[in-house]
Amino acid sequence: MRVRGHQVLILTCAAALLGATAACGGAGTATKRPGTARTAPSHARFDAEISLPDGRRVGMYYATGRGLVEQHRGTGSAAWSTPHLLHRTTSDPCQSLRLKAFGTTVAAIANWGVYCADGEPPTESLAAVGTGNLSEWDTDVTPDFDGWDAVKASEETGELSFTNGSVESVTRLRWRRTEGFSDVEEIPR
Template sequence: MRMYGERLRALAGAVLVVGVAVACGGQGDGGGSATATATASAKGTATGASKGGDAAPTASAPRFDEEIGLPDGRRVGMAYVEGRGLVERHRDADTRVWSPPRVVYATATDRCQSLTLTAFDATVAVIADWGDYCYDGEPPMESIAAVGTGDLSRWDTKLTRSFDGWSKVAPVGGSGDLVFTRGSTEWLTRLRWSGAEGFAEVEEIRR
């Protein structure tokens, strides 16, 4: 009887020790890690919402293929949208609110890879291209030069078909005019834009 009693007490002690170990392990490992992860996630969200000095969380910024800032604090973004063409939005410098999407050029043709936005003070120039399999390296079939000014509610566009696309845009002296160009060994292709008259005709100039 004495041996049976000693075994019973030893067994009870072992069960008690195992129970304590399991309880400590459950609280220290599983519960602690879950709380730390949730806290880190909450801190990250709060930091992201207040970035830039905003007092309250704001809606996430739209995604663009290209985005540029203007000297007055505004931002302009553009994206190739399948089935629609080239879509533009701009953000007010004071309210930091993005405008509704606006189609600058409508086409269902496949997009190319590059999209160029260049700011000249408050004027924004755009170069964009489309063509079948163009994203995979085929030459473009539709090339757009576009210019937006003022409140960016209106965009001038010029379509050139079966053209390799404009390679750059630059200001013309201090006139406020812009010139889009593409050069080859024999020819310089040029397109001029002015605020008063918009786009002129494409010029081919032999070198």
């Protein structure tokens, strides 16, 4: 059998398309088999994702040229909420995006800046807190700052503290459910 040039091209394209479809798993859907604890897979685009004690999930990702996007889903639901832009920026994202749950409260730390992913310090540092049904978030952006290292909760007050420590001092940003974010504090060691 003789194959002409255009037939070779068609056969090559068909083989590549078939291979790509098989390698990606096709257009199938995730299903839960009886007796297994598997749930539908998360969005592959999330840069960070967390489960809450009540079964809800929160995922966030850096959207190039837009900023930080949040989505969440309810207990037992496979459907994610509509993407919600938490912080608008066109700066480059840094390498880290951290989520931490304190009961049903979610805290997020994110940073942006030119060459930040390559190790340069951020020029925008975001602290965000979501509560309740997670449709509304409190956010605070600190410009030209090295970024928040950690977030902790006070067991007595429920206050969250975002911190960044150095040899000389600790920088702290507090959040309270009734008041939102405070001013940034510089506390000498």
